[in-house]
Amino acid sequence: MANAELVRKTIVAEVTGLMVEDGKEVPELTDDTVLLESGLDSLGFAVLVTRLEESLGYDPFTEMDEPVYPQTLGEFVDVYTTHAPRP
Numbered sequence: 470m471a472n473a474e475l476v477r478k479t480i481v482a483e484v485t486g487l488m489v490e491d492g493k494e495v496p497e498l499t500d501d502t503v504l505l506e507s508g509l510d511s512l513g514f515a516v517l518v519t520r521l522e523e524s525l526g527y528d529p530f531t532e533m534d535e536p537v538y539p540q541t542l543g544e545f546v547d548v549y550t551t552h553a554p555r556p
Contacts, residue, residue, distance in 0.1 A: 473550045476525065480546055483520050487513055500543030507542070527554050 481498050484507065488495045493508045509517065522528040529552030530536070539545040 473546065476549045476553070477546045479524050480517075480521065480542070480549065483517055483524065484509065484542075487517060487520075498542055500541060500546070502542040503540060504542060504545060505540075521549070525549065525553075527552075529553070 484498060485495050488508055491508075491513070496502065496507060498507070504514070518528060518530065529548050532552045537548055539548050
């Protein structure tokens with residue numbers, strides 16, 4: 470399993486960066502933050518997943534047998550830590 474704290478920091482940094490680039494106010498991002506209410510739209514999430522693949526080196530959504538749709542930031546982080554490549 471990937472280092473959850475590193476994954477969390479990377480995700481929060483990428484979300485924050487996208488929102489700043491779009492000129493949006495950055496809310497406090499906690500595990501309970503509902504993704505659809507965070508200010509990112511579907512295109513923003515697609516860009517986020519692409520950037521995270523570059524930053525972390527994998528896309529967990531392509532590794533899953535069954536699709537998962539995380540509702541909160543905490544669930545999103547869990548998807549990335551649970552489906553991280555094994556060393």
